[in-house]
Amino acid sequence: MSTSAKYWRGIPQRYRLEAEKCTDCGAQFFPPRVVCSGCGGREFEEIKLDDRGKLLTYTVIRVGPSEFCEQTPYAMGIVELEGGVRMTGQIADVDFDDLEVGLPIKIEFRKIREEGEAGILCYGYKFVPDK
Amino acid sequence: MRDVAVIGVGMQKWGELWEKSLRDIFTESAMLAIDDAGVDHIDSMYVGCMTSGLFVGQEHLGSLLADYLGVAPIPALRVESACASGGAAFRQAYFDVASGANDIVLASGVEKMTDVDGAGATYALSTAADAEYEVYHGITFPGLYALLAVAHMHAYGTTREQLAEVSVKNHKNGAKNPLAQYPFEVTVDQVLNSVMIADPLTILDCSPITDGAAGAILCPLDMAKDLSHKAPVKILSSAHATDSIALHSRQDLTWLSAVAKAGEVAYKGAGLTPADIDFVEVHDCFTIAEIAVIEALGFFEKGKGGTGAPSGETAMGGRIPVNPSGGLKSKGHPVGATGIAQIVETVKQLRGDAGERQVEGAKVGMTQNMGGTGGSCVAHILGKV
Ligand SMILES: [Zn+2]
Numbered sequence: 167m168s169t170s171a172k173y174w175r176g177i178p179q180r181y182r183l184e185a186e187k188c189t190d191c192g193a194q195f196f197p198p199r200v201v202c203s204g205c206g207g208r209e210f211e212e213i214k215l216d217d218r219g220k221l222l223t224y225t226v227i228r229v230g231p232s233e234f235c236e237q238t239p240y241a242m243g244i245v246e247l248e249g250g251v252r253m254t255g256q257i258a259d260v261d262f263d264d265l266e267v268g269l270p271i272k273i274e275f276r277k278i279r280e281e282g283e284a285g286i287l288c289y290g291y292k293f294v295p296d297k
Numbered sequence: 298m299r300d301v302a303v304i305g306v307g308m309q310k311w312g313e314l315w316e317k318s319l320r321d322i323f324t325e326s327a328m329l330a331i332d333d334a335g336v337d338h339i340d341s342m343y344v345g346c347m348t349s350g351l352f353v354g355q356e357h358l359g360s361l362l363a364d365y366l367g368v369a370p371i372p373a374l375r376v377e378s379a380c381a382s383g384g385a386a387f388r389q390a391y392f393d394v395a396s397g398a399n400d401i402v403l404a405s406g407v408e409k410m411t412d413v414d415g416a417g418a419t420y421a422l423s424t425a426a427d428a429e430y431e432v433y434h435g436i437t438f439p440g441l442y443a444l445l446a447v448a449h450m451h452a453y454g455t456t457r458e459q460l461a462e463v464s465v466k467n468h469k470n471g472a473k474n475p476l477a478q479y480p481f482e483v484t485v486d487q488v489l490n491s492v493m494i495a496d497p498l499t500i501l502d503c504s505p506i507t508d509g510a511a512g513a514i515l516c517p518l519d520m521a522k523d524l525s526h527k528a529p530v531k532i533l534s535s536a537h538a539t540d541s542i543a544l545h546s547r548q549d550l551t552w553l554s555a556v557a558k559a560g561e562v563a564y565k566g567a568g569l570t571p572a573d574i575d576f577v578e579v580h581d582c583f584t585i586a587e588i589a590v591i592e593a594l595g596f597f598e599k600g601k602g603g604t605g606a607p608s609g610e611t612a613m614g615g616r617i618p619v620n621p622s623g624g625l626k627s628k629g630h631p632v633g634a635t636g637i638a639q640i641v642e643t644v645k646q647l648r649g650d651a652g653e654r655q656v657e658g659a660k661v662g663m664t665q666n667m668g669g670t671g672g673s674c675v676a677h678i679l680g681k682v
Contacts, residue, residue, distance in 0.1 A: 176429060197430065223451070223550060225443035226496040227435060231423055232416035234435040242436055244444055244545045252545040254444075255434045262496075267451045278434060290433065 173286055180290035181275060183217065185251060186210040196251045218296060219247035221269040226262050233279045245271045245293050258292045272296035298395040300518035302529035303679065305334025306641040311509035311629040312478045319353050319409035320365045322510040326634075327366050327405055330512030334525045339514070340399035341372045345386030345406035346633035347379050347668075351421035353412050362407075372399075379425035379668030380582060382406060383636025384675030387513065388535050391677075394515045401524065406638070407510035408631035418506050422632070425669040427543040439503055441544050441670045442583035443495035448550040449585060450497075453600035457497055461488035462606035463584040464501050464626055470613060471623020473653040478507050478629030488584075502584040507629030511637035513644070518682070530647045533661070533678040534566025542672035551600075553671035556593035560665070563676040564595075569661065571595040574678070576646060576656045577617065577663040578639035581624040587611075590665055591619060594676075613654065621646060621654050636666035636675060647681045 176197075178184040185196035190207035196215060201208055224243035227234070234240070241257040243265070257265070258276060276292040307329025314322060323344070331339065344362055349355045356375075363373035376386040383406030390404035410418055423432045426441060449455045465485055471477040488501040514525075521529035538558035541547060547554070564570055571594060579594070581587035588602035596617050597605055605611040611619035622628050622642035625635060643662040645651045656662075660681045667674040 172429075223444045223448040225440050225447060225498075226493075227437060227440050228493050228495060229415075229419070229437065229439070230435060231419050231432070231437055235416065237435070240435065242434065242440055242444070244550065254431045254436055254543070254545045267447070288433070 170286060173288065183215040183273065183291065185213050185215050187213050194249055194251050196253060215251055216248040217273040219245045219271050221257070221265070221267060221271055221293070222246050222252065223267060224257065224265045233281065241265060243293060253291070256292045257294070259294045264295065270296040299397060301391050301394045301515055301532045302518040302521040302682070303513050303532065303640065303644050304516055304521050304525040304527050304529050305330045305336065305514035306512070306644045307331070307333055308476055308511040308638055308641045310476045311507050311631060313411050314508040315411065317508065319349060319355065319407060320362060322409065322508060323362050323405060323407040324365050326510040327403055327512040330403065330405070330514050334514040334527060336401050336514060336524055339368055339371065339401050339403045341393055342366070342368065342403035342405065343386040343389045343393070344373070344375045345382035345384070345636055346375055347377060347382050347408060348421050348424060349409070351424065353409050378673045378675070380580065380632045381636060381666045381668035381673045381675050382633040383511070383638070384664065384666030384677070385537065385636070387636060387640055387677065388537055388675055390515050391532055391535050394517055400516055400520060402515045403512055404515060404637060404640070405510065405512040406634035406636055408633040409508050410506045410631060411508050425542070431543055437495060439495040439498050439583065442585050443498045444544060445550060445589065445670065446497060446585040449589065452551050453603070455588065455603035457489065458485060459603035459607055460497070460502055460584040460588070461485045463581065463587045464488045466606045466612055467581060467620050467624040467626040470621050470654055471627025474623045474628060477623045477627050478505060479627050480623070498583060498585070504582045504625035504630035507631040509629055509631035509634045509638070511634045511641050513637055513640050528648055529682050530644045531680050531682050533569070533680045534563045536560070536562035536566060536676045537674070538562065539673050540671055542669050544670045551589065553589050553593045553667070553674070555671050555674040556590055556665060556667060559674040559676040560594040563663070563678050567678040569678065573661055574617065574663045575659040575661050576621055577619055577665065578622060578642050579619055579624070579665045580635070580667045581620060581626050582630060584626070587619065587624070590667070594663070594665060613656065618656050621651065621656055636664070639664040639666055640677070640679070643679050647679060
């Protein structure tokens with residue numbers, strides 16, 4: 167079983183959507199990086215991602231990994247936020263028939279899974295349709 | 298750099314090999330390759346394996362397998378690039394011979410996947426994706442390729458039936474491969490109506506869980522005639538490229554840029570174009586993967602890969618036969634062994650030894666082996682001497 171360090175290390179991204187912007191070329195990175203893969207720059211400013219975007223693609227997971235077996239079936243997708251950053255996550259509170267490319271999405275903070283018996287509760291962002 | 302040839306290949310029947318261990322299946326296939334070449338020793342060896350640590354709780358494979366093959370103390374190294382581990386091991390063996398460091402080198406691949414249950418295998422395979430930003434949220438490999446499929450269908454009008462036709466074509470080829478795990482034909486209706494795994498992909502769009510291994514013996518081309526009575530097959534070029542392992546980080550979700558780059562380098566190295574290739578073994582871990590790969594390798598225009606199987610262009614006897622072996626879909630996909638099995642098939646085809654599934658008059662063959670959703674890709678072009 168993992169120690170808790172890898173979870174608290176991810177809190178700024180998973181709870182608060184903290185990202186960064188290269189001060190040289192303006193490229194945005196989520197999660198933050200040490201070197202800009204666009205221009206090689208090493209200076210960044212912290213930014214907070216927009217919590218709204220649109221669905222680029224989607225699926226419904228019918229056979230899940232062990233820690234998600236009890237949640238199946240569940241929808242997942244890739245969302246592009248208004249600043250251009252893209253991320254993968256679950257789509258909650260959605261009728262599978264309503265899934266479509268371009269669906270407006272709002273990001274919400276939710277429980278993702280429980281790690282094992284008496285394990286760590288893992289939180290993070292999920293996507294919900296933005297009505 | 299010296300010219301390099303393949304003088305021996307070996308592979309046993311793949312499947313759920315309950316009675317055999319990882320070390321057993323590796324050693325059997327390595328011995329088949331050594332016997333096929335007819336050599337009395339090897340100077341070094343490489344083993345492609347994605348994750349023996351998660352599948353059987355064993356790392357340090359190079360030494361373990363050299364010991365069981367009875368070749369210690371020669372240098373022996375395990376090579377990992379997720380599902381492209383086999384292709385990457387072959388490339389290291391190629392460099393070992395080309396550089397002059399060693400003369401007779403074994404390139405092998407192995408994966409023993411059935412010692413864990415389905416959930417365990419799903420988890421082990423998921424480690425080829427971004428653990429913190431993809432897998433954390435519950436994605437699976439069928440799920441990632443489903444995301445690619447939906448994006449491709451939306452952008453280019455690729456249809457659910459076109460995906461199914463890839464599975465039908467590969468099973469038709471694999472039905473003629475006695476070493477395949479699932480050597481039987483399937484119909485479009487069977488693919489569409491099988492169990493849904495990740496919409497729109499059903500279980501018959503997915504390559505299976507497989508135990509298997511494969512091996513190849515490489516040597517300098519100018520020593521091939523002295524070392525072996527088998528007709529040598531020359532390695533015309535070797536290429537490797539990388540991309541983000543997170544699918545969402547790619548600008549175009551439908552385009553496998555590492556595959557395109559590896560293809561470009563492989564064509565340039567061999568001085569050839571896609572039109573010069575007589576057949577290709579590609580990494581069809583999912584039906585959509587074959588469609589995206591044949592576009593990235595330049596056999597089809599971007600967005601038109603879906604037409605390959607239904608039109609017959611990728612069938613045996615078509616413009617560019619894709620996966621004469623049956624591909625990962627029918628032959629099986631013991632991840633670390635797949636890249637070497639592609640070499641085994643290509644060498645058999647170029648020797649004219651492919652039996653019922655022989656590509657008539659094949660002189661140049663290509664292999665394409667990728668890791669994850671295309672985060673790594675290895676490509677080789679081989680030619681009849
Ligand atoms: Zn920059």
